[in-house]
Amino acid sequence: MSAERPPVRRRIGVMGGTFDPIHNGHLVAASEVAHRFSLHEVIFVPTGRPWQKVGETDETDGSHAAKHVSPAEDRYLMTVIATASNPRFSVSRVDIDREGDTYTVDTLRDLHAILPDAQLFFITGADALESILSWQNWEELFDLANFVGVSRPGYELSASHLSQHLEKLPPETLQMLEIPALAISSTECRERAAQGRPVWYLVPDGVVQYIAKRRLYRPLRNNSSRVSAP
Numbered sequence: 001m002s003a004e005r006p007p008v009r010r011r012i013g014v015m016g017g018t019f020d021p022i023h024n025g026h027l028v029a030a031s032e033v034a035h036r037f038s039l040h041e042v043i044f045v046p047t048g049r050p051w052q053k054v055g056e057t058d059e060t061d062g063s064h065a066a067k068h069v070s071p072a073e074d075r076y077l078m079t080v081i082a083t084a085s086n087p088r089f090s091v092s093r094v095d096i097d098r099e100g101d102t103y104t105v106d107t108l109r110d111l112h113a114i115l116p117d118a119q120l121f122f123i124t125g126a127d128a129l130e131s132i133l134s135w136q137n138w139e140e141l142f143d144l145a146n147f148v149g150v151s152r153p154g155y156e157l158s159a160s161h162l163s164q165h166l167e168k169l170p171p172e173t174l175q176m177l178e179i180p181a182l183a184i185s186s187t188e189c190r191e192r193a194a195q196g197r198p199v200w201y202l203v204p205d206g207v208v209q210y211i212a213k214r215r216l217y218r219p220l221r222n223n224s225s226r227v228s229a230p
């Protein structure tokens, strides 16, 4: 009788972001991590309410004013369009379908519930990694997933702020990866679109067309997407 092999855990990347809009920097990061870490799949997870981006807390009810962030459905659809051509990329609605502020600890718990046998690799750029100590229940995150910090032009890729916590954990808990440098940000894409400057080749072609069709990022007086459609 042959010994039974333990089941192979699927290695799944998780690329979380506000994706307002998704750009080629996000796609290169996911593709490079998938290759270097032999991932079966990368799931892109657009945030629902990215609490560190949506503005001030209302002292009366604790809610955040939704400033500067496009509707979740627009960000979700742009992410679907951008990833559609890659068979190893998919998009999850877990964060946009959950009520309230978006916390990665909930993202990872939800994905574990959906994919109980998966080993998760959360992908994060150097800037996001820098601020991870401000995330909700940050100490729990490393029990739920391995983290991959990727380089980003203009930011230092460092884990020195986490060293005390990580020294108790296995070395694969947080790994760093240099990726091809793309100095692109969603902020710059929004500014360009607002000024009528091109975003071609900074974002995938379908996303250029979606931004134009929905008139995203245009100054308010021209922005028909902010009023009820006829």
Ligand SMILES: Nc1ncnc2c1ncn2[C@@H]1O[C@H](COP(=O)(O)OP(=O)(O)OP(=O)(O)O)[C@@H](O)[C@H]1O
Pocket (backbone or CB within 6 Å): 016, 017, 018, 019, 020, 025, 026, 029, 123, 124, 125, 126, 127, 128, 129, 150, 151, 152, 153, 182, 183, 184, 185, 186, 187, 188
């Ligand atoms: N050019 C890039 N290279 C590497 N990582 C990136 C790049 N752009 C974004 N990321 C990473 O992708 C994740 C999601 O980023 P996000 O959606 O906030 O985009 P952004 O360009 O940083 O947006 P914004 O300019 O609105 O702050 C974060 O972990 C971020 O660090």
Ligand SMILES: O=C(O)c1ccc[n+]([C@@H]2O[C@H](COP(=O)([O-])O)[C@@H](O)[C@H]2O)c1
Pocket (backbone or CB within 6 Å): 015, 016, 017, 018, 019, 045, 047, 050, 052, 053, 102, 103, 104, 105, 128, 134, 135, 136
């Ligand atoms: O969990 C948190 O408190 C938290 C705070 C800030 C950012 N994050 C996550 O970090 C990822 C990148 O976020 P952002 O805001 O830079 O687009 C995304 O998956 C967010 O949900 C998570």
